[in-house]
């Protein structure tokens with residue numbers, strides 16, 4: 001099938017590459033000429049494991065091309081809208097400017113029978129509004145809402161082998177023409193028995209925001225337990241292991257630490273609250289305000305813990321921060337808890353050096369005032385306290401004896417609870433985890 005993908009950010013680039021891998025003839029379209037230039041050379045504009053290799057291998061097939069010219073979308077059967085929906089400045093609501101612009105510029109190139117596929121995360125009600133416009137401008141084309149659930153760092157696998165497909169069509173009609181087109185797009189995955197659900201527009205839109213809200217709630221729940229464990233002298237990691245053994249609860253997304261960040265969970269729960277307010281259902285989601293507050297409190301808690309751990313003052317304290325990305329296997333620093341902690345420490349007078357295997361270029365753009373050091377050993381040299389804030393594998397594997405020779409004081413604060421506390425203590429370190437006993 002010939003497919004156009006509008007928006008070559010995280011979602012769009014990965015989707016374009018994966019659709020081409022499935023055998024479709026794909027054109028990726030974006031207004032950013034630099035991005036298109038890089039992609040045309042087979043290079044992703046961000047780090048995602050396996051993506052550069054996939055883009056390079058697809059170049060030889062001729063099935064994947066990139067352009068800034070939206071008119072090239074003409075002739076495609078399916079047109080995926082994959083543009084970003086960031087948080088509005090100074091508000092909780094989502095900014096739909098890019099969705100509206102992409103949709104408007106696509107309209108004139110649509111033919112009868114074409115399917116416009118919304119993948120961006122949007123407030124419930126958006127699809128119905130766009131469908132009304134489509135019905136006026138090209139009544140023979142269709143709109144389907146097909147939310148995306150990919151995780152950064154696992155984006156290719158999540159796109160090729162998702163847990164489920166959700167298609168939102170008018171009235172949730174299984175026999176809608178767009179359903180057959182979507183089944184053809186995803187034929188390879190559907191053949192592997194991936195569950196596929198057809199719903200109305202509003203349900204499809206809500207599936208995405210509800211899923212992200214649930215995940216955020218799970219993380220904040222365990223972080224709230226961490227606060228209680230800190231007060232009671234209990235160990236939140238053992239608590240999570242024990243409650244996670246109950247199948248109804250499950251162990252996934254129960255890792256207490258410095259909390260969630262990134263381009264999705266924080267802004268999606270805020271946009272969801274804003275939309276519920278517009279719908280008169282704000283009471284239903286007031287708990288998400290608490291989820292957000294617990295999450296933000298973790299960052300302050302790490303700063304306070306660092307102060308307490310190091311004798312009551314941060315002034316002039318040499319701090320080595322390991323990790324800048326919002327999570328490992330990503331160079332994304334949007335709303336990164338690690339960088340937020342580093343910046344707060346620096347503001348309070350600490351002498352902070354941050355390292356990360358992938359995210360320093362993006363970190364420098366967002367926090368030019370931070371001291372960034374690509375070399376791990378140089379970052380650790382003479383540190384009076386080490387903060388592990390993003391759990392990259394190379395930080396999990398650090399040898400406490402070797403690190404001990406570089407630092408000037410053996411104090412480690414494990415912001416993700418991924419280190420073996422006994423091993424570090426045995427090597428002479430003072431170890432602190434979050435929601436874990438002191439000794």
Ligand code: UDX
Nearest residue numbers: 148149150151152253254255259260261262264326327
């Ligand atoms: C998320 C959703 O998982 C994905 O389905 C959706 O499509 C987009 O948003 P992503 O933002 O890539 O994906 O990251 P995710 O793996 O969900 O992690 C989000 C944040 O939560 C990270 O900062 C991570 O460090 C943190 N986290 C995750 C925890 O603090 N504890 C956990 O147990 C799990």
